[in-house]
Amino acid sequence: MEKHYRVVFVYPDGHIEEIQDQFAKGADALEYGNSLLAQVNSTEDVFQKGNYEDEFGEQKERIEPYFMVVEVKGKKLRLAYTSKGH
Numbered sequence: 001m002e003k004h005y006r007v008v009f010v011y012p013d014g015h016i017e018e019i020q021d022q023f024a025k026g027a028d029a030l031e032y033g034n035s036l037l038a039q040v041n042s043t044e045d046v047f048q049k050g051n052y053e054d055e056f057g058e059q060k061e062r063i064e065p066y067f068m069v070v071e072v073k074g075k076k077l078r079l080a081y082t083s084k085g086h
Contacts (some may be wrong), residue, residue: 003031004022004024005025006070009040009066026081033081035066040065066082068085
């Protein structure tokens with residue numbers, strides 16, 4: 001059974017995105033996740049770091065963005081890495 005890796009990203013406003021790219025190597029997924037994290041952090045530095053308004057007009061607190069690398073083997077998923085807390 002062949003395996004691949006996916007990146008799941010959590011943005012500062014709390015929304016979660018599963019990146020559609022598939023990576024043959026975990027190291028490639030990790031590199032992509034780190035690159036995306038750097039881009040998001042750079043973009044956030046341009047804007048005021050504060051609260052966000054959700055789709056219902058409620059104030060949401062900004063969270064620290066992070067990503068996860070998930071190993072996919074058939075229908076089984078395994079968390080291979082998380083940048084949260086690093």
